[in-house]
Amino acid sequence: MSLKFNAGDLSIHRIIEQETTFFPALELFPTLSPDLLAENRDWMRKSNAIDAGDVLILCFQSYVVRTPHHTILIDSCIGNDKQRPARPKWHQKTDDTYMRGLNAAGLAVEDIDFVMCTHLHVDHVGWNTRLEGGRWVPTFPKARYIFGKAEYDYWTEQNAKAEVPPFADSVLPVVEAKRADMVGHDFAIGDHLRILPTPGHTPGHIAFAMGKAKDDAVFVGDIMHSPIQLQHPELSPRFDVDPVQAAVTRKNFLERYCDTDTLCCTAHFPSPSTGKIRRKGGGFSCEAV
Template sequence: MSLKYTVGDLTIHRVIEQEAPFFPALEFIPGLTPEVLAENRAWMREAKALDDQDTLILCFQSYVVKTPHHTILIDSCIGNDKPRPQRPKWHMKTDDTYLRGLNAAGVSVDDIDFVMCTHLHVDHVGWNTRLENGRWVPTFPKARYVFARQEFDYWTAQNAKAEVPPFADSVLPVVEAGRHELVGNDHQIGDHIRILPTPGHTPGHVAFTIGRGKDDAVFSGDLIHSPLQTHYPELSMKFDVDQAQAAKTRRSFLERYCDTDTLCCTAHFPSPSVGKIRRKGSGFVCASV
């Protein structure tokens, strides 16, 4: 299983925190019918995307991207010591899997220049902070944390109504430490890193496109959770804030990268998680490279 990819002048490392059965397919994707699931069961199981109980297998991971100028962490996974009672596998976790994965990619927490979050859900911000002497502090002390302004504003408003734990323990401490940047959709870092708005899963969800002058790689975040959604872009998942918008954005994204050389780095596809988008019938497939 490959954890390292090279494209253009980029090196991309996957840092896996967990990969396991996560949610019954028919519950996770409300528009999925038993008939469509049955039609796709064989290849999904072969791809390790579905287990014998028809539960979707998801990977929870970050990507470390090295450009000629910067080392960037995209999405910071689940985190340790975080109270997540709704998710027993995430609740008050204390393992060293993630930090060992970072080390295996040849980076320490001090080496990260930018932490970039596609959105601010629990499993994409967890390692933004770590517990030190009873306080949440930025895990990556030298990094600038880049948050899309629209996404940040949305969760600020939600948190004002009732505390959103991942926002409170994994985003606000970064803000209090003065390590964050709120950016618009036209934001770029150097000549390599651009933002691609991909709303639907959350109002301010973004993808990141990386490469000098062209999209050598794109990081899709929660625009797509399962390979099944590449075949059927209209199938949105239950946690999408706007399921119709998510479906429209997903098809547009897949059309944009279909039959190009852009490496699509997904957040949650089972390993190898990375591939190139190819057309298949009225849908698409993410073909492993």
């Protein structure tokens, strides 16, 4: 399996931190019935989206995109040394998997020009910072970190009520280091990156459309977590702040990119994680290229 591919004049690398069982399907999707799961079980197992015990298999990864002008990292995964007691596989992790993946793509932390976060959940901000001398510092020292303003404002408000650890250790230190920019939906990087508002999973969730003059690739963040949501876009996971809005966003997104040449790069689908959206029966599929 190749972790590198091209779309238009973009060179894209997947940096996988973990690909593992995560949640029983019936627990992650509150409205998923046992009967509906049974209808989808065979193809999900064949595509490695679910294991023999009906536990979903998810990938946790970043994408690094080289345009003709910039090197952009999208979503920074889980991170090391973070206090995550509710997630044993993430708690105080010290492995070198992520950095080895970055190096295997021919990259060093100094090579990243922009770090873009689709939203500020724990598994999308972790490598924003690293522990150095007992304090959190930006992992990518030359990068500008781009946070959607609506998303940042939402978590600022939540953190004021009670500390949100991923915000405190993986976002605020970047802001304090003056490496962050809070942007609106009109933000762009040259003629290669545009923001696509995709609220629902979080209030300020955004996707990133990339390519010169057209969307050669789109990076979807947590618009969807598992391939079953392609066939059943109405299924929203328990982590969605607004599950009704998330379902509308997901359906609109799938309709927008269905039967186009745009490469859909998902955050959590099992490998190969990427493909082109096609209509399939009453729903959709993501066909590997």
